[in-house]
Each structure stands twice: as structure tokens, then as C-alpha cells.
Amino acid sequence: MTQPFITINDTTLRDGEQSAGVAFSLDEKLAIARRLDAIGVPELEVGIPAMGEEERASIRAVAGLGLNPKLMVWSRMHPEDIAACRDLGAHLVDISVPASEQHLAYKLKRDRQWLLRELPKYIGAARDLGLDVGVGCEDASRADPDFLCALAEVAERSGARRLRFADTLGILEPFTTFDRIARLRANTGLEIEMHAHDDMGLATANTLAACKAGATHVNTTVNGLGERAGNAPLEEVVLGLKKLHGIETGVELRGFPALSALVASASGRAVPWQKSVVGAGAFTHEAGIHVDGLLKHPDNYQGFDPQEVGQAHRIVLGKHSGSRAVQVVYAGLGVDLDEAQAQALLPQVRAFVASHKHPPETADLIGLLASLRSPLHV
Numbered sequence: 001m002t003q004p005f006i007t008i009n010d011t012t013l014r015d016g017e018q019s020a021g022v023a024f025s026l027d028e029k030l031a032i033a034r035r036l037d038a039i040g041v042p043e044l045e046v047g048i049p050a051m052g053e054e055e056r057a058s059i060r061a062v063a064g065l066g067l068n069p070k071l072m073v074w075s076r077m078h079p080e081d082i083a084a085c086r087d088l089g090a091h092l093v094d095i096s097v098p099a100s101e102q103h104l105a106y107k108l109k110r111d112r113q114w115l116l117r118e119l120p121k122y123i124g125a126a127r128d129l130g131l132d133v134g135v136g137c138e139d140a141s142r143a144d145p146d147f148l149c150a151l152a153e154v155a156e157r158s159g160a161r162r163l164r165f166a167d168t169l170g171i172l173e174p175f176t177t178f179d180r181i182a183r184l185r186a187n188t189g190l191e192i193e194m195h196a197h198d199d200m201g202l203a204t205a206n207t208l209a210a211c212k213a214g215a216t217h218v219n220t221t222v223n224g225l226g227e228r229a230g231n232a233p234l235e236e237v238v239l240g241l242k243k244l245h246g247i248e249t250g251v252e253l254r255g256f257p258a259l260s261a262l263v264a265s266a267s268g269r270a271v272p273w274q275k276s277v278v279g280a281g282a283f284t285h286e287a288g289i290h291v292d293g294l295l296k297h298p299d300n301y302q303g304f305d306p307q308e309v310g311q312a313h314r315i316v317l318g319k320h321s322g323s324r325a326v327q328v329v330y331a332g333l334g335v336d337l338d339e340a341q342a343q344a345l346l347p348q349v350r351a352f353v354a355s356h357k358h359p360p361e362t363a364d365l366i367g368l369l370a371s372l373r374s375p376l377h378v
């Protein structure tokens, strides 16, 4: 079943900040929230009130911005945690419940009956605070699917509106994700929110599969920040939904470079060069055949136009360059080279990259040309 629209619930400010060693300042949180709003992200998970007054103050401050996104906070099944969500300006609370036997028995030392019995009172307490409720099924991927359906039934009956399916350990693959979400979809009227982790590099694939199976909401983080290997990256999920499934999110893709740079700086976690969509290398070309093909027609070597995500193709010279690329790069410097001159430069470009391990910059290119034109090379 395909949804025409999926609601992005971005958790950069909650799970993203749980990335080991990351701690946003208040100003950074506000700047990230503003920019997520500016590109049209409709929901933000903004923190954990039980962490203390500083965290609550930051949640109030985000709420005080009066932005468009609905704000969600995260809570354990603790009366004090729920009480800490009072008057923060949040709209929703995700009440996290251990859904697997592993977590029930070895984390909380409880059993299924306890959870089914206790859950309604926490949902009721949160509803009494005027909050909408999502039930966050932690470790849902290892939970008994029948038990998840039972949890969904109790949650729905008790006034929750959403069930979060968390692949807490990032152990699912897309086919299983599809089956698990489709089964839930067939058994509950609740909104279903997919929360994926990238331990096996499948967070985006699992998120897209969940959407195909009937999930209505998905969690993302900018640059894929988050616990361990991170969460499903916002930029990949929005692009994948649009390009692969024709599903809209209302998120403006061209805003990604600035958002990515902001979160990289605030988190102290550089974006990997090869990172899809937002990495510096994601649209950089060196190989001669690719550059030649790209120049003849962009669609020869692009799956989508980089301008759609606020980026542009960049051509650099290197070990795998061909003469066409040499001519184009030098033309960019105002130097016209004929085919023979370009061919003559290729060995020098190769030698440069072999010794420097990076493409020649403008000054290097001028130097290479000068040495070619020096008497030694005539």
C-alpha cells in the first residue's frame, strides 16, 4: 500500500544528540529547529524532559520560537518523566515501552502482562497534560509480532494516536521491515512511525520499505546523526521517498546543504566525503569516461539533477581523467588547450595526484601547465 504523503518526524535534536559525544548548545538547537522548519519538516522530536531543567528549558525555548512543526518529547514509563512534560509547549509525547522479551525481562525485569496492564495509565497521564501520545516500541524488531499488535490495541483503546516501531539495534532488512509494518498496518488504526538505525547500513532502505507497507510517519536525523551508526538520514529519506516512490513529504530538498553544514558544525561530526546527497564528493567527477559522458548529456551519468538538492556537478582532475576533462577544467581557468596539449598534461596530472593524494587546485594546475610549457618539455 503506497501512501501519497509521509510525515517526517525529525529526531536530530533527540536521537541525533544521543550520538556519543554530541551536545548541542541552546543556540545550536534553536538554529537547527529554525532551519528544519524553514525547509518544511512538519514534526520535530526535541528532547527528553526527564533529563533535567536545562533540557526542559531548551524544549521551552524551541517551543517559544513559535515554529510550524509539531514538537514531540520523549519519555519513559515513569510518572515523574510524564510529569516533566508538563507546560513545555510540546504537542506530543513519545512514551517509550520495551517491546521485546529481551528488553522486558533483562532491562525492566517485567513481563508482557505488566506492560499491557500499566501502559494505559501513562497514556492517560500524558493525555491529561493535553499531549497527544505516541507509544514508542523500543526493540520492536525483536518483539513478538502478535504482542506488538496487542500493544497497539491497548494503546489505541487508551487514547494514543501513534505507534513507533523502533528497529533499535538496526538489525532489520527491507523485506522483513515491510512484512512487520504491513502486519501492524492490518491490525491497527493508529498512525505508524518507523524509527530505523543504520548499524547494517539499511536505515534508509528500511524506512522506505516501512512507508511502502503503510507507515504514516518516519523518524530521520540530519546527516544520519544518532546512536552508534546513526538514524535514517533526513536527506536520503526525503529524496528516496520522492524519487523512488513518488511520495511527498513537503520538505524542500534544496535546503539540505545549509542544514547539513549547520548540523555538522554543531555536532562536531563532519559529513563523510562520499555521503549521498550532502557529501562533498556526492556530485564530484574525475573518471574520464564519466566526465566526457556527463558533458555530452548530464543524464548519461546522473540519477537525478544535483540542483534538486541544492548541489552542482564538480569536475576535478586526477589519475582517471581523460583529455576532455583536462580541456574543460583548464577552460574554466581561461586557458584553451587543444587535444594534444591536454593529452600531454595527463601524465603530469597523474603524477601530481599520486604524490599529493588530492586533485590539483587552481595554483597546482597553473604550475603543471607552466612546467609543460617550459623548455624542458618542448
Ligand SMILES: CC(=O)SCCNC(=O)CCNC(=O)[C@H](O)C(C)(C)COP(=O)(O)OP(=O)(O)OC[C@H]1O[C@@H](n2cnc3c(N)ncnc32)[C@H](O)[C@@H]1OP(=O)(O)O
Pocket: 015, 018, 048, 050, 051, 075, 076, 077, 078, 096, 097, 098, 107, 108, 138, 168, 227
Ligand atoms: C533506544 C533509545 O534511544 S532510548 C532513549 C535513551 N536516551 C537516553 O538514555 C538519554 C537520556 N537519558 C538520561 O538522561 C538518563 O538516562 C535518565 C535521566 C533518563 C535516567 O537517568 P537515571 O535515573 O540515572 O537512570 P539510568 O540512565 O542509569 O538507567 C536507566 C533507567 O531507566 C529504566 N528504563 C529504561 N527504559 C525505560 C522505559 N521505557 N520505561 C521505564 N523505565 C525505563 C532502566 O530500567 C533504568 O532503571 P533501573 O535503574 O531502575 O533499572
Ligand SMILES: O=C(O)CCC(=O)C(=O)O
Pocket: 015, 094, 095, 096, 097, 135, 136, 137, 138, 139, 164, 166, 167, 168, 169, 195, 197
Ligand atoms: O522508544 C522509542 O521511542 C524509540 C527509542 C529509540 O530511539 C530507539 O529505540 O532506537
